[in-house]
Amino acid sequence: MNTAQPSISIKVQTDDFDVASEYAAMRTNNTQDGAIVFFSGLVREMNQGQGVTGLFLEHYPAMTEKSLHGIVEQACERWPLSKVRLIHRVGQLHVSDQIVFVAVSSAHREAAFDACHFIMDFLKKRAPFWKKETTTIGDRWVEALEKDKMALDKWNINDK
Amino acid sequence: MNTAQPSISIKVQTDDFDVASEYAAMRTNNTQDGAIVFFSGLVREMNQGQGVTGLFLEHYPAMTEKSLHGIVEQACERWPLSKVRLIHRVGQLHVSDQIVFVAVSSAHREAAFDACHFIMDFLKKRAPFWKKETTTIGDRWVEALEKDKMALDKWNINDK
Amino acid sequence: MINILFFAQLKELFGQASVELNIETPCTVAQIKQSLIHNHSAWAEQLNKPTIMCAVNQDMVADDHIVNANDEVAFFPPVTGG
Amino acid sequence: MINILFFAQLKELFGQASVELNIETPCTVAQIKQSLIHNHSAWAEQLNKPTIMCAVNQDMVADDHIVNANDEVAFFPPVTGG
Numbered sequence: 001m002n003t004a005q006p007s008i009s010i011k012v013q014t015d016d017f018d019v020a021s022e023y024a025a026m027r028t029n030n031t032q033d034g035a036i037v038f039f040s041g042l043v044r045e046m047n048q049g050q051g052v053t054g055l056f057l058e059h060y061p062a063m064t065e066k067s068l069h070g071i072v073e074q075a076c077e078r079w080p081l082s083k084v085r086l087i088h089r090v091g092q093l094h095v096s097d098q099i100v101f102v103a104v105s106s107a108h109r110e111a112a113f114d115a116c117h118f119i120m121d122f123l124k125k126r127a128p129f130w131k132k133e134t135t136t137i138g139d140r141w142v143e144a145l146e147k148d149k150m151a152l153d154k155w156n157i158n159d160k
Numbered sequence: 161m162n163t164a165q166p167s168i169s170i171k172v173q174t175d176d177f178d179v180a181s182e183y184a185a186m187r188t189n190n191t192q193d194g195a196i197v198f199f200s201g202l203v204r205e206m207n208q209g210q211g212v213t214g215l216f217l218e219h220y221p222a223m224t225e226k227s228l229h230g231i232v233e234q235a236c237e238r239w240p241l242s243k244v245r246l247i248h249r250v251g252q253l254h255v256s257d258q259i260v261f262v263a264v265s266s267a268h269r270e271a272a273f274d275a276c277h278f279i280m281d282f283l284k285k286r287a288p289f290w291k292k293e294t295t296t297i298g299d300r301w302v303e304a305l306e307k308d309k310m311a312l313d314k315w316n317i318n319d320k
Numbered sequence: 321m322i323n324i325l326f327f328a329q330l331k332e333l334f335g336q337a338s339v340e341l342n343i344e345t346p347c348t349v350a351q352i353k354q355s356l357i358h359n360h361s362a363w364a365e366q367l368n369k370p371t372i373m374c375a376v377n378q379d380m381v382a383d384d385h386i387v388n389a390n391d392e393v394a395f396f397p398p399v400t401g402g
Numbered sequence: 403m404i405n406i407l408f409f410a411q412l413k414e415l416f417g418q419a420s421v422e423l424n425i426e427t428p429c430t431v432a433q434i435k436q437s438l439i440h441n442h443s444a445w446a447e448q449l450n451k452p453t454i455m456c457a458v459n460q461d462m463v464a465d466d467h468i469v470n471a472n473d474e475v476a477f478f479p480p481v482t483g484g
Contacts, residue, residue, distance in 0.1 A: 019179075019180065019183050020179065020180030020183070023179050023180070023200075027202070027256065030202075030256065031204065031205040031255050031256050032204060032205060032206065033202060033204065034201060034202055034203075034204040034207070035199065035200075035201060035202070036199070036200045036202065037197065037198070037199050037200075037276075038197070038198055039195065039196070039197050039269065039272070039273070040183075040195075040196045040197075040198075041194060041195060041269070041402055042187070042190075042193060042194055042195070042196065043194075044191065044192060044193065044194040044267065045191040045192060046192065047194070057401070058327060058328055059327075059401070060325070060327055060375070060378075060394060060396065062378055062392070063375055063378035063394070066378050066379075067378070088401060088402075095191050096187065096190065096191050099401075099402070100401070100402050107204065109199065109201070109280055109484075110307075110311065112199070113199070113273065113276070113277045113280075116197075116273070117273045120269055120273075120402060123401060123402045124399075124400075124401065124402040125398075125399065126380065126399065127399060127401050127402070128327065128375070128394075128396065128399055128401075129399055129400065129401025129402070130327060130328035130329075130396070130397065130399060130400050130401070131400045131401065132328075141328060141329050141397070141400075142400040143400070144371070144397070144398030144399065144400050147270075151270065201484055217483070218409060218410055219483070220407070220409055220457070220460075220476060220478065222460055222474070223457055223460035223476070226460050226461075227460070248483060248484075259483075259484070260483070260484050269402075280484060283483060283484045284481075284482075284483065284484040285480075285481065286462065286481065287481060287483050287484070288409065288457070288476075288478065288481055288483075289481055289482065289483025289484070290409060290410035290411075290478070290479065290481060290482050290483070291482045291483065292410075301410060301411050301479070301482075302482040303482070304453070304479070304480030304481065304482050
């Protein structure tokens with residue numbers, strides 16, 4: 001296990017983010033890690049509504065960062081991670097825009113893959129964000145999916 | 161399932177690669193994908209030998225790309241992927257250098273995570289690369305690890 | 321007095337982002353829901369949904385969670401970020 | 403005649419990257435190994451390792467694979483890329 005405290009960066013912002021500089025930050029002063037895994041989530045043209053033209057992301061500001069920190073800390077307890085960087089955007093987005101970014105680094109690839117996947121699975125079910133799609137036939141709130149709830153099962157955590 | 165042919169890019173090269181431009185290529189003309197997962201492998205200071213100062217990567221040129229294409233095609237048959245980009249470096253590398261990059265995009269995150277992980281697991285066990293570490297006490301060939309062989313078990317493929 | 325926050329569909333359907341509730345504390349989250357429905361019968365359908373989520377002081381909690389004076393209570397539909 | 407390639411430790415230990423083997427085809431990979439060991443007894447330890455890998459025409463194969471004239475045969479230790 002990694003004995004040093006992992007370096008954690010969590011941001012909730014309206015602005016777009018730059019994956020290249022996030023990736024550079026993962027590599028800076030990092031000679032111990034063999035594996036970086038990152039996930040990037042984008043606005044799709046066809047989601048639950050057809051012909052999506054935009055997406056509005058509402059959140060619960062006082063709770064959002066606290067919730068994300070809790071999820072990342074769970075991941076750090078479970079896997080030996082050196083660095084975690086997470087960005088989630090809020091506000092008005094458009095098709096192909098970046099929504100969310102999670103990067104983790106570890107000595108070994110299994111830990112990096114699992115931790116990144118775990119963080120996304122829990123973010124989807126526990127972090128207070130809500131998406132409203134703008135479509136060619138009007139606005140609609142995105143429905144939570146049963147498969148996202150089931151995605152948590154693989155992590156064997158007793159989580160309502 | 162994705163009916164269009166996935167777009168595949170595979171490169172074996174001595175030169176370093178630029179993750180930012182690879183990521184940009186994943187996003188270009190891509191309004192259907194909600195998820196991009198990428199893996200990046202780096203030279204670690206402490207691997208099987210302590211005090212690693214460099215790494216030489218030998219390969220079997222006639223076989224390398226063929227092997228990587230086979231692995232990526234297996235992933236594309238198994239998951240609905242839109243784009244896959246893979247780069248593996250050969251030749252002399254140094255600590256913290258990038259060795260390998262795999263990026264996949266899909267409509268959904270589960271497919272993207274699984275396919276990226278699958279490609280790395282098979283690349284580790286099936287693609288003809290060999291690492292020789294330069295350490296402070298001399299050179300040594302890296303030993304294949306039993307855990308890399310076991311990593312294939314999760315994919316339920318009958319693979320000797 | 322407890323300050324109750326609403327988000328997403330609840331905020332839209334209730335036409336407000338928050339409400340002050342006059343209720344004796346400590347009480348449970350379930351009792352807060354009942355009291356809100358008592359005051360606003362039109363909210364019953366939403367607040368009675370089994371999927372509705374509640375956070376107290378920015379942590380997710382279940383219906384039997386105890387709420388104290390000055391706690392921040394929030395109700396919202398299942399989250400859909402990421 | 404079959405051209406046999408060696409990589410990594412095998413290439414270093416055998417002191418050569420390839421060898422021409424005079425063997426009647428078709429034959430199996432196992433027969434090629436035996437013939438190589440017959441010609442170069444010092445190679446026995448490496449070629450008899452159960453972990454040694456073989457590719458014929460750039461595809462991984464097992465010991466019972468049939469090799470034909472003009473096939474490209476390669477022996478190498480377990481791969482360690484990635």
